[in-house]
Amino acid sequence: MAIKVQRVKLSLWERLFIPTLWNGFKVTLSHFLSFKKSKVYEDKNKDNKFKATLSYPEELWAVPPGFRGAPYLVSDQDAATKCVSCQLCEFVCPPKAIRITPPGETGNTTHREGVEKMPKEFEIDMLRCIFCGYCEEVCPEEAIYLAKDYYEGYDEKMMRRDYALTGSNREEMVFNKDKLLERGGTHHDRIKKWEKKTADAKAQEMFPVRDKSKKKRE
């Protein structure tokens, strides 16, 4: 059963709204007038350069240390997508903002040797995302990062842009794989486990039994 909320009945004075607007303006105006003499700004304005406003977007603000950033996909130094479409982030994501389309039967090995699986599509709905960082924590491939984390190759400008994650409609705020990869930048992976595995496997390829049978068949 839906609950019907009783609205407070407003008097005529309150319904005019003009007094309320005026009250708001009063606060702004008092700040504006007290800007020079205010004790709050005295400190910041020591060198007389401080402004209360920014010329955004040319001018960007300093990001406070508690800021985490938005999740992006990263590529390795060979410009290959690190994600292997294991869908753990999709599973762990509390607001279900991540949507991965698995590669299907064929896989997608065009990027990297040894990885049989790559996402066909990877979408994050930035309007749904709560920037909790679970996806980064759960990722077994180090393929998704919140932009604040200082992984090697991370771009500070990129991060500051996140502070104003904007779009003009809902569709624009659903970031697809290409957009996420572009924003994520490069992660300098020192281990490169799949490449290492492939190299190891190739080094072992000359085991005797298999070679013999190959020759026989030929």
Place this chain on the structure above:
Amino acid sequence: MPNEAKIEEPPAIETIPVKVDGREITVPKLTPDWQGKLVPTTVLQACKHAGIEIPHYCYHPKLPVAGNCRMCLVHVGMPGRPGPDGKPPMNEDGSLKIDPMVLPYERGTPKGVIGCATNLIPGMEIYATSPETKEMREAVLESLLINHPLDCTICDQAGECKLQEYSVEHGQAESQFAEQKVHKPKAVDLGPRIMLDAERCVLCTRCIRFSTDIAGDDALGIVNRGSYNSIATFPGAPFDNNYTLNTADICPVGALTSKDFRFQMRVWFLKETNSLCTGCATGCNTVIGSRENKMYRQEPRENDAVNGPWMCDSGRLDYKWIGSEKRLSKLNGATDWTTILTEITTNLEKAAITSVAIIASARQTNEELFLLKKLADKFEAITDSVPRNGEGDHLLVNADKNPNSNGARLIGIAGETLGANLPAIAEGIENGTIRSLIVFGEDVTQHGISESLLEKLDLLIVSDIFANATTARAHYLLPGCAYAEKRGTFTNVKGQVQKFMKALDAPGNARAEWEFLHEIVENVTGQNGFSTTEGLFNQMAGEVDAFRGKGLNWAALGDDGVTVEI
């Protein structure tokens, strides 16, 4: 209670006393093996009776015992060897002396036995959860994981993998193995439906035993004995019989995977729904895996009365049509269900007795056929269904390709031979005695009722899920549901009445056949019916002779179904 004593007890089963984890239990001396033959009960089975699961890879209750994975090692205590007097060593109080087994050359080290292939001995003590047993398990698991590639992120088995499960339960989180891992072939094409990853394989040989002993196709074997041993087919002979996908099911790890399901979806996202295969009259029990209204796979569900734990590949892969774009999703004849059902009722009410014929499908559920039968009784209509025959095989595939032929027979829609009445219906339309035809789920133009005959009808009501020549001529077209989109029951070739559940939503305006049939029947016959599947089934169970004797009801069907006489 005195009355209960009179009930005849089943013949006493010979039991054997054993101690599991210090608890004394009695278990049957003999247990059916994979062929149903009675063989001595094993340690693993005794532990199951005691409610303790022994981890295992190679053991499968429906396959011959191989005993090669060593995962089911348990520490046991045995009575000692008989002395010179022919009597085993006794305790001072006269009871049998049980000694924990130790290595003969190293008395301090406990010795394990494999639970799957060790028969019980009276008085035996099984230390199923002792520290010694745990240590054995950890060691075996560590050895199995030595060369495992640990690529769970790209492995389809992840989420239903015994290696993962046992690693959590019995594994050590860290590997002591610092050497280079052995690399084996990956993504090996074994056959048209199966892909092998030899690195993940634990060489349990379940797939080999299944192919040889169950499917009767000796296609798989182990080659390159030694460090590089792997499962393989004969050169030039692909692994291609109609039961190959069962090997992917029984593979405890991600070595054998289904090409159809490979990389489609992680298993933990799949919603599991109990269902039935509709490919033939066997009615194999299945589990549908679906996510967000899309079906991803179909797996066999164990039911010893029908399919055991297996099913055929052709039936398993016969689901792609359910999500097809070509499905009928719009009404034809009116725009909404209320109008179309009212119009149908009005038109049917005008129809004269015996001027109506009904051609149902043996792919429909018992409930739908029952409702059609009610409609037929009202008009004394001539009814029939369409036969669909193919080839059967030695294991599960039946020659009758209709899932519910027996349902149609028992409910009275069709006679012993399906399709026997079709010529009579065609003749009736030809000479004008049949003016109205109701067709469900069949293209009658393929079965002797030509398009020109359909043109002669005053009223043609058709329900189907795909467009065909009959639906094109329908005055009223009612889009129906695939089996995965509704609930209902089928009666299989042996008379097993089984139920299936709804996994997906029907496309567009399509509705489950029993829902709108129920409304039509209620309007036309004036009898009240049940508007739930359960109620409808229970009503049918009370009214159809074959079902009544069994005292059937929806709840009593359970997951496995009930056999009725056919």
